[in-house]
Amino acid sequence: MKIEKLSFADRATDLLRAEIVQGRLAPGTRLTEIDLATQLGTGRGTVRAALAALEAEDLIVKQPYTGWAVRDISQKTLWETYTLRCALEGLAARLVAGALTTEIRDALHAAFQRLEQAEASGDGGERVAADLGFHRTLVNLAGHDSLSRQYFALSNKFEWLYRWSENHWPSRIDLASWHRPIVDAVLSGDPDAAERAIREHGESSLADDLRDFAELRRQSA
Template sequence: MKIDKLSFVDRAAAQLRLEIVHGRMLPGARLTEIDLSEQLGTGRGTVRAALSALEAEDLIVKQPYSGWSVRDISEKELWETYTLRGALEGLAARLAAIGNNRETESKLKAAFVRLEKAEQSEDRGERVDADLGFHRTIVDLAGHASLSRQYFGLSNKFEWLYRWSENHWPSRIDLTSWHRPIVEAILLGDPDAAEKAIRKHGESSLADDLRDFAELRRRSA
């Protein structure tokens, strides 16, 4: 019985996660256990457990006396997420460069080729998937289990913000030119340059998103 119960929770969390990450549940939207229970066809206890799981992933928040809601977007949220991601990926790029070998070269080049194809296709969904896949590849290549757990525990939030960004303003970057310096530094086995390249990439992305978020807020005021 316990295994079945956990399975229901996992399925409910997976469905809610998909709705949030792909923007079908908007940032700041209120979430009630009763409504979600009816929509998912499951008990409130299952919904409550699923919401708690998503709270741990930083996708939703629970406020005293006001209940659950999808995490909202703000300048502070963007800054915190990008700087945390930059710190984790900076370490990953450094370690990947230090451990550079044939496997590193093969996997990194394959991830970069996917970026090139996504850029040529101009398919927005594939752009997002290829970009996220490239960064996840670097974390995998770091060979650091604790780092991977921390990173992948927040990967759904990273994807949520990325997809939200892509859906609210036109694509601004050329995927290949933005990621090539990271590839080159890692393949050269230069940990300082690798960390610097991926941090610069993150800082540029943050600057773009903050600028466009301010413009979006100005237009909706």
């Protein structure tokens, strides 16, 4: 049995990322190395490494000699993250559709069933988790390590925005019917159709969120 032993720095990274992604650290929050170090019971160098990693994932920003802060969320942030995700998932869908195996079909079905169950349960947290899990599963099935790496960071950022927007305008889209076209297109084995399906999916979710974001702005103005 191979046990993966994470360093303090890696654990600090995971912990801080979770804090941000799950919304416990609001956008704009300032982070100071010493505070985090004392809170985590670790040294400053360790925290520093974790912060640098999160900066590479574009979740926080650094101002030299001044401090770190959780990134702000703007309409452009939404647009950029959604379009980028669309491009990466398009590649993934294309690859998966072009190299179907029994394992892939099973994994996709499992991810989709989780969606259905989450929808049936009505549990908001599980709905989000199942949604994100479906997309992550699809990407990881592509057998493209670099893509999976890139997508890991991007999906965290996406999860952050997703949970943030769910707090501001809970949506009641039916997850199953929302994702079925993707599953169908990918399993059809047609790369073009698969890419088209995931793009339509991405574009309409972007449109929805931008609309809701604008609505939010208008109300608070």
